Amino acid sequence: MDAREIFKSLTCGAKFNKKPQNEIKRKLKEEPDVKTTISTKRVKEEKQNDEIDFQLLSGTQDLQSSKKKKKKQLTPEELSKIREDERISKLxxxxxxxxxxxxxxxxxxxxxxxxxxxxxxxxxxxxxxxxxxxxxxxxxxxxxxxxxxxxxxxxxxxxxxxxxxxxxxxxxxxxxxxxxxxxxxxxxxxxxxxxxxxxxxxxxxxxxxxxxxxxxxxxxxxxxxxxxxxxxxxxxxxxxxxxxxxxxxxxxxxxxxxxxxxxxxxxxxxxxxxxxxxxxxxxxxxxxxxxxxxxxxxxxxxxxxxxxxxxxxxxxxxxxxxxxGQQNTATDQVDQELLFVGSESGKLLAFRELIRTGLKPPVLVFVQSKDRAKQLFNELLYDGINVEAIHADRTQQQRDNIVKGFREGKIWVLICTELMGRGIDFKGVNLVVNYDFPSSEISYIHRIGRTGRAGRRGKAVTYFTQNDTTNLRSIAHIIKKSGGNVPEFMLTLKKAKKSDKKMLAASAPRREEISTVVKPEKQDPGQFVKAPAKIKKKKRKGGKKSEE
Incomplete structure (x- = not known):
């Protein structure tokens, strides 16, 4: 017999039971074991589910009405708590x-x-x-x-x-x-x-x-x-x-x-x-x-x-x-600008141009060290503006007087280091100038935070040169997040290495002195004719000395 004939003989007279659950129950009574017990449970669950589905489909128990019924079962205290949680979340x-x-x-x-x-x-x-x-x-x-x-x-x-x-x-x-x-x-x-x-x-x-x-x-x-x-x-x-x-x-x-x-x-x-x-x-x-x-x-x-x-x-x-708000972002109350100045000498030219076009005091100017604060102060001292510098070399009494003078408007431009970068609240600072590029993103956020306080708008300008690219990308992203505009190429610059950032945060980079005084170039010793060696003195007869 081939496979087809075998299949016919096996299926001859076979009937399909329309109620498989009854057949399964009959078999379970005849041969009960662990597996059939599990099957029995499944059959009961399926039957219950079928009955529930039938009731829902027939309209005897609508799903939406059941949800409404559950809501109605909530106590007034529970409903009040839900509304209060929603109010707090929205706030x-x-x-x-x-x-x-x-x-x-x-x-x-x-x-x-x-x-x-x-x-x-x-x-x-x-x-x-x-x-x-x-x-x-x-x-x-x-x-x-x-x-x-x-x-x-x-x-x-x-x-x-x-x-x-x-x-x-x-x-x-x-x-x-x-x-x-x-x-x-x-x-x-x-x-x-x-x-x-x-x-x-x-x-x-x-x-x-x-x-x-x-x-x-x-x-x-x-x-x-x-x-x-x-x-x-x-x-x-x-x-x-x-x-x-x-x-x-x-x-x-x-x-x-x-x-x-x-x-x-x-x-x-x-x-x-x-x-x-x-x-x-x-x-x-x-x-x-x-x-x-x-x-x-x-x-x-x-x-x-x-x-x-x-x-x-x-x-x-x-x-x-x-x-x-977002972590480590600048306030959106400050209009921020990144200005390329070419070189260290370009910073002084840019700042003097800012003075020429009309400086609206009070202004804070940040530099990276007390030596550079002294240098910039000496350069701006005779530019026709009331300028002062505050740094660690000043006595406490001098520092207190400078801060008081700046608050009272007697000082228009205050040159400072990171000493004044955190927490200090000067009312109405209109402009912050980062003369030296900040050593980290956190330093930048705190510096420009001296303006744009208590709901007033402010402005911040940051000078940078070719040597200040380590943190340029990250600071450009900070400006972008706070709603400012930056050139697209700054956002796509290559990420700086963590080691480079740590090194920059630990020690400030070397920069040229802030000075317009032309210093004489160091002379090459080789361009001069060497002086003749000392001539030995000889004794004359009679004990007298003479020089040749």
Missing amino acids: RKDNKISVIGNKIPAPIEHFDELCSLYSVDTKVVDNLASCKYTVPTPIQMQALPIMMTGRSLMACAPTGSGKTVAFLTPIIRDLKAPQKNGFRALILCPTRELAKQTYQECVRLTEKTGLKIHVISKVDKADETFGVKSKQMCDILISTPNRVRFLIQQEPPALELKSIEWFVIDEADRLLEDGKDNFKEQFDDILKACTNPSRKLALFSATYTVPIAKWAIKNLKNLIRVTI
Whole structure:
């Protein structure tokens, strides 16, 4: 028999059962085992599913009506929570607030909410209004509730966005009234200028509260002012890391930090970065001295770095991270321009052309070192503008007078180094000139952030030469992200090596001196005729000497 005949004989009289489930049940009763038990379960599930599908198709139970029925089953409290979550999500999205953490408090929309929700004294809100803080900025909207609930915070917000008020207000709320238990709040800043600026802002916000705010100006008098024997009340200390560490390492310590309740680090990425001439070691020693178990920590900066994020995640419990806008981007309130000047001498010509066409003070000019600040100052001294330079070689009194003169409009153009690149808030700076190309993207963001603050527009011009291409591509992308226009070729330049960027950030490149004085060229010694050798003196007869 061939295969066809065999198939016919096997299928002869075969019938197809229209109800396969009954047949399967009959077989299961005859030969029950593990496999058939599983099949039985599947059959029951399929039957139930078929019945449900049939009911849905027949219209006895509509899918949409079932969803509506489920919604109707929600309690009023649940519906209210859903609506509140949607409102909070929209509020954060509209203000470009990004948050990471658990059980994050909702942002506020008005400063009056601080009184009703967080028991802030009305005096503090009145002080905010008198300082012309009427509507909270995005960082204030989210950072204030977080700190007032006692959570650790790492906040990144653009320059000029109101970070100082965001961390001072919760501190003032928590301390309430003056006490004699020593300092209860510590704020660290990278420079004395920024520390004094924060101090002045704190004095304005604590008016009528009685709280005592101090900034360390003279280290030699700190013991009698803040030491154990001092009877002066101390509540908030604002200073730089070097001075605080010096005082706590004295024997006996001239400064006690055991009662610190709030520890705030302003410009945290600068204070926590590793490397030469940085503050990480000082910060670690100060943190150990703050032994209060209920101490809370908050980090604020305009730029984000990986080391600071790793440190915060590792060391801070119950941490919330807040970012306003995109990380490490320049403010969109500044019109930015990259200007090719050819050579170092071209920078001076470009700046003098800027003066000739009409300079609108106040203006900040950034150079890479104190020597170049001195050189540029000497060149511009007689150009008919009120110019001054501030750098590390100036005494503290000179620096204070220069900053005061610039704020009062007596100084039109202020030449400075990175010393003034962070945090300093000069009202109404119209122009920032990067005379020397910034050493990093972060440096660029902080420099141009001295203008375009508090909603006012500003302008920034950055000079570059053929030797400044290491960071040109990355800074061009920063300008592009913030809405500026840059030539397309800059965006497509080859990426710089990480090693080159690190080297540039660690040490400034060598540049020609800023000078229009023509120096005489060094003469080649070979072009001169050598002087004859000394002629030996011979003795004449009689003992007299004569020269030939």
